[in-house]
Structure formats: C-alpha cells, structure tokens
Amino acid sequence: MLKRDTKLKGKMTISETINQIIKEFNQFDDWMDKYNYLIEMGRSVPLIDDSRKTDSNLITGCQSRVWLSSEYKDGLIYFTADSDAVITKGIAFLLIRVFSGHTPSEIIEAETTFLDLIGLKEHLSPTRSNGLLSMVKQIKLYAFAYQIKEKNS
Amino acid sequence: MSDFSASKIQSVRADFPILSRSIYGKPLVYLDNAATTQKPRSVIEAISDYYLYDNANVHRGVHYLSQQATGAFEDVRKKVASFVNAGSSNEIIFARGATEAINLAAWSYCETFLNAGDEILVSALEHHSNIVPWQVACQRKGAHLKVIPVTPEGELNMGAFAHLLGKNTKMVAVSHISNTLGTINPIAEIVEMAHHRDIPVFVDGAQGLSHGPVDVQALDCDFYAFSAHKMYGPMGIGGLFGKTKWLEKMEPYQLGGEMIDKVTFEKTTYNEIPYKFEAGTPNVADVMGLGAAIGYLEGLGWDFIKAQEADLLSYTTARLQEIEGVKIIGTASEKAAIVSFLIEGIHFFDAGTILDHLGIAVRTGNHCTQPLMDFLGISGTLRASMSFYNTRQEIDILVEGIHKVKKLFA
Numbered sequence: 404m405l406k407r408d409t410k411l412k413g414k415m416t417i418s419e420t421i422n423q424i425i426k427e428f429n430q431f432d433d434w435m436d437k438y439n440y441l442i443e444m445g446r447s448v449p450l451i452d453d454s455r456k457t458d459s460n461l462i463t464g465c466q467s468r469v470w471l472s473s474e475y476k477d478g479l480i481y482f483t484a485d486s487d488a489v490i491t492k493g494i495a496f497l498l499i500r501v502f503s504g505h506t507p508s509e510i511i512e513a514e515t516t517f518l519d520l521i522g523l524k525e526h527l528s529p530t531r532s533n534g535l536l537s538m539v540k541q542i543k544l545y546a547f548a549y550q551i552k553e554k555n556s
Numbered sequence: 557m558s559d560f561s562a563s564k565i566q567s568v569r570a571d572f573p574i575l576s577r578s579i580y581g582k583p584l585v586y587l588d589n590a591a592t593t594q595k596p597r598s599v600i601e602a603i604s605d606y607y608l609y610d611n612a613n614v615h616r617g618v619h620y621l622s623q624q625a626t627g628a629f630e631d632v633r634k635k636v637a638s639f640v641n642a643g644s645s646n647e648i649i650f651a652r653g654a655t656e657a658i659n660l661a662a663w664s665y666c667e668t669f670l671n672a673g674d675e676i677l678v679s680a681l682e683h684h685s686n687i688v689p690w691q692v693a694c695q696r697k698g699a700h701l702k703v704i705p706v707t708p709e710g711e712l713n714m715g716a717f718a719h720l721l722g723k724n725t726k727m728v729a730v731s732h733i734s735n736t737l738g739t740i741n742p743i744a745e746i747v748e749m750a751h752h753r754d755i756p757v758f759v760d761g762a763q764g765l766s767h768g769p770v771d772v773q774a775l776d777c778d779f780y781a782f783s784a785h786k787m788y789g790p791m792g793i794g795g796l797f798g799k800t801k802w803l804e805k806m807e808p809y810q811l812g813g814e815m816i817d818k819v820t821f822e823k824t825t826y827n828e829i830p831y832k833f834e835a836g837t838p839n840v841a842d843v844m845g846l847g848a849a850i851g852y853l854e855g856l857g858w859d860f861i862k863a864q865e866a867d868l869l870s871y872t873t874a875r876l877q878e879i880e881g882v883k884i885i886g887t888a889s890e891k892a893a894i895v896s897f898l899i900e901g902i903h904f905f906d907a908g909t910i911l912d913h914l915g916i917a918v919r920t921g922n923h924c925t926q927p928l929m930d931f932l933g934i935s936g937t938l939r940a941s942m943s944f945y946n947t948r949q950e951i952d953i954l955v956e957g958i959h960k961v962k963k964l965f966a
Binding site for chain 2: 434435438439442466468488489491
C-alpha cells in the first residue's frame with residue numbers, strides 16, 4: 404500500500420495539496436503503476452453515503468457516472484463523490500482531496516490544471532465523457548452558489 | 557486463417573499509412589472500425605489531388621474546370637449507384653453522412669406522407685440517429701413511434717414485427733447491421749413483409765456497405781442511407797438511395813441554390829431529383845474521396861473482404877470466450893465482424909482506459925444505442941470491430957490486454 408498523507412487534509416492549502424499529489428505521482432515512472440495507485444484509491448476510499456447517490460447528485464458521462472455531493476459547514480465546503488468506474492473514482496478522490504474543506508473563494512480561485520502535471524490530462528478532456536470535467540465544473544458552481552448564499556445571509 | 561496469405565494482408569495494410577503508427581510507444585491495434593474505418597492512401601490522394609489540381613464549383617460554370625469537376629462529381633454518383641445496384645443514378649442523393657441522410661429521408665418523407673394517428677416502426681437495436689429523426693417527425697405530425705423488440709441474442713423478434721405491421725404503419729426504419737452487436741438484420745424478409753402491406757422500408761446502412769455487397773434492387777428496400785467514412789472513405793460525405801417514386805413526391809429537405817428550377821418572389825419551382833435534395837455547393841472533394849474508396853473496395857474484392865472478416869469474427873469470438881469472466885453481448889446467428897463484450901466485475905471504462913494505454917483502440921460505452929442498453933439491462937459494453945486489414949495477431953494482443961486488465965482490477 405502506498406502511503407498518502409490524508410491526516411493533514413483541511414489544514415493544507417489547495418496548492419499544498421496539489422503539490423503533495425504531484426509528489427506522490429512523481430514516484431511512478433510507469434503508467435501502469437500510476438493507474439494501479441488510482442485503482443487502489445478508487446477502491447479503498449468510501450467516498451459517498453449511499454443516501455447521497457441521488458439522481459440530482461448524478462453527473463452522467465456516456466462512459467462512466469459520477470455522483471457529487473456537497474455540504475457547507477462553518478464557512479467550508481465538504482465534498483463527497485463516487486463513480487461506477489474505479490479509475491474515475493480514483494480521480495474523483497484526487498479532486499475531493501484538493502477541493503474539499505476549503506472556503507468558496509479558495510475553491511473559485513483554485514487552478515484545476517494539476518491533472519495535466521500528473522499525466523492524467525486526458526481524463527479531463529471533453530471527449531473522454533467520463534463525467535470528471537463536469538465534476539470540476541460542478542465543484543466550482545457549488546463554490547459560487549455558497550458564496551452568494553453567504554453574502555445574502 | 558482465411559485462405560488469403562499473410563503477405564496479402566501485409567500489402568493491404570501498407571495501403572493504410574496510419575496502421576503503422578504507434579500509440580504510447582506500442583504498435584497501434586485499431587479495432588474501432590465500426591466508429592470509423594481508416595483511409596487508404598488512394599482516398600487521401602483523391603481528395604488532395606482534387607484541391608491541388610481540379611477544384612471548381614460544380615453544375616455552375618461554362619469554364620473547363622467547372623465542367624470537369626461536374627463530370628467527375630456525377631461519375632461518382634454513377635459509381636455509387638452501381639456499387640449498391642440502384643436502378644438509376646438519380647436515386648442517389650449526396651449528404652454529409654448517414655445521419656444527414658436519415659434526417660433528410662425522415663423529414664421529407666414524413667412531411668409529405670405522415671399524418672396524425674399514423675405509426676412508424678423502428679427497432680430496439682437502432683442507433684440514436686435512426687430513432688430520433690423519426691421520433692421527432694412523429695411528434696410533429698401527431699403520429700406514434702412503435703418499437704420492434706429484440707431477442708436476448710440480439711436478433712429482431714420477427715414474430716412481434718409481424719404483429720406490429722398494421723393499417724396505420726407508414727414506415728419501417730431499421731438498420732442493416734447493428735453497430736453495437738453486429739447483428740445482420742434480415743432486410744429482404746422485412747421488406748417482403750412490409751411491402752405485402754404497401755409499407756415502405758428505410759434501411760440505415762451506416763454499418764452495411766463495408767462488409768459485403770449491397771443490392772438495393774434485390775433487397776427491394778425503399779431507402780438506404782450510408783456514410784463514406786465507415787467504408788474507407790472520407791468523413792463529411794455519405795448519401796441516400798431512395799426509390800424514384802418516393803423521391804419525386806417528397807418535399808425538399810433544404811432550400812437554396814442548385815435545388816431550384818425557377819425562382820421569382822411569388823413562387824419557386826424545384827429542380828429534378830436528385831438535385832431537388834442537394835441545396836448549396838456540395839462537398840465535391842470528399843465525393844472524389846468516396847469514389848476512390850469504392851474503387852479501392854472493388855479492387856480488393858468482396859471475396860477477400862468477406863473471408864478476412866469472417867475469419868476475424870470467428871477467431872475473436874473463440875478467443876474471447878476462452879477468457880474466464882468475459883461475456884459476449886449479442887450472439888445473433890448472422891453477424892458482421894463486430895463483437896461487444898463485458899468483463900465480469902470490471903467497468904468497461906476502466907478496461908477501455910487500460911487497453912488504450914496498451915495501444916489498443918476499442919470503443920466503450922453505450923455506442924449511441926441507449927434504448928438497446930436499457931433493453932439488455934446494461935449501461936455499456938466494450939466493442940471490438942474488425943476490418944479486413946486486422947490480423948489474428950492483433951486479436952491476440954487484445955486478448956493479452958484483457959488478461960492484463962483482469963490482473964490489474966482483480
């Protein structure tokens with residue numbers, strides 16, 4: 404089992420988490436090891452409560468399906484997600500590690516290009532249609548929505 | 557092995573420059589021919605030669621190049637007509653592809669002949685392209701779309717079809733070959749049953765023209781749509797065969813230049829078929845490519861193509877069946893070289909992603925046949941679709957790849 408530091412999650416900034424993920428992926432020379440790692444993540448992490456796997460939380464791609472749910476607590480947004488495909492689930496978990504537990508403005512301002520740097524760029528391509536690109540858009544939309552809600556309250 | 561030697565197949569492969577490239581450092585194994593086939597050099601050269609030396613607008617100028625382009629353009633129409641054995645080249649309309657040909661036929665036929673309360677039959681096997689245009693035409697006209705069910709093997713339920721044919725049926729629209737399962741539908745039988753009640757039959761031939769000879773007069777179908785890019789020709793061109801008796805009565809689909817006879821601000825009269833259905837400047841360069849593709853297929857001959865593809869179908873089926881946990885989806889008795897399958901416990905997207913990294917191009921997903929997926933109770937499949945240029949060695953690489961996938965996700 405490869406080590407990853409999830410205990411610090413929430414205390415790290417978004418860019419710190421991104422750097423950490425890049426460091427983890429730099430361990431791999433071979434694409435097969437990289438996918439092995441993703442598959443392991445996709446498998447080992449319970450991502451979303453079944454009650455939250457509703458149609459309204461479903462993002463359909465024609466390849467795989469992604470469920471994304473959000474919660475707003477004490478000024479921070481917490482995301483959970485799941486997918487029916489293991490590789491998609493592994494990447495969904497990376498996105499959750501990066502974005503969950505941050506303020507709306509931190510999420511809105513965050514770069515989403517880190518998947519390029521770890522050689523998973525093609526998974527965010529619109530042609531891949533695995534739901535991940537929509538997931539990133541949805542994460543940003545939630546952040547906008549909570550920010551507006553905060554201002555109005 | 558088929559009766560054709562390995563050296564013959566290697567020389568055929570050499571006609572397709574793309575087949576020798578590598579993907580992620582591995583030799584490309586291209587098994588997505590049902591999505592689009594690769595193009596031989598002669599097709600690519602026909603297109604570039606047209607633009608390099610022959611480009612002019614057709615049917616318009618008195619000048620030499622325009623006359624020459626018009627002649628070449630109309631020669632390809634004749635070539636297509638003879639390729640599908642149409643009664644007349646006037647029955648061949650050029651379109652962007654099978655999708656546009658279906659839209660043209662569905663809109664124009666339904667605008668002219670469909671009334672409230674009428675019915676159109678499609679099958680549960682259809683590609684979305686052969687469902688939605690008919691569905692929307694039905695909605696527009698207050699007609700009903702009825703569905704011919706399929707058996708668990710992926711064949712049309714012909715008994716149910718017989719019962720669905722009724723006095724209100726105005727059209728039967730079915731595919732020649734299922735893009736998802738490879739099933740070859742019994743078109744001649746369908747036509748005979750439908751014509752017995754004077755109902756026309758529309759055939760979506762997107763997968764039909766590349767695997768074996770098609771004779772629209774022998775089939776006696778009323779319409780047959782096709783795409784050049786699925787028969788070794790360029791993207792962006794295809795066509796529709798339609799019987800004269802329908803085409804002459806049907807309303808034009810698009811309006812503009814070329815399709816008119818006389819225009820005044822009070823009234824416009826339309827040109828004769830096929831021009832009535834070809835508004836605007838056509839895609840002449842790709843028509844040249846289509847002509848070259850037909851020439852290429854005729855040069856190879858159906859004996860070679862059919863023997864190679866039959867061998868690849870039976871070899872692929874047998875090799876996949878040997879793998880524990882692999883289930884072939886679609887086991888019709890008549891099949892083209894298209895094999896859909898699932899690997900137990902592994903999502904098709906995961907499997908396809910790993911196969912891709914091994915240089916293997918297969919299609920994953922619902923293949924634009926969501927109603928068929930719903931019927932089969934699955935969300936998608938992996939699909940290997942073969943061409944005459946594929947080899948048994950490539951199927952071996954696929955099988956090895958599946959074993960790697962199984963190990964990775966075990």
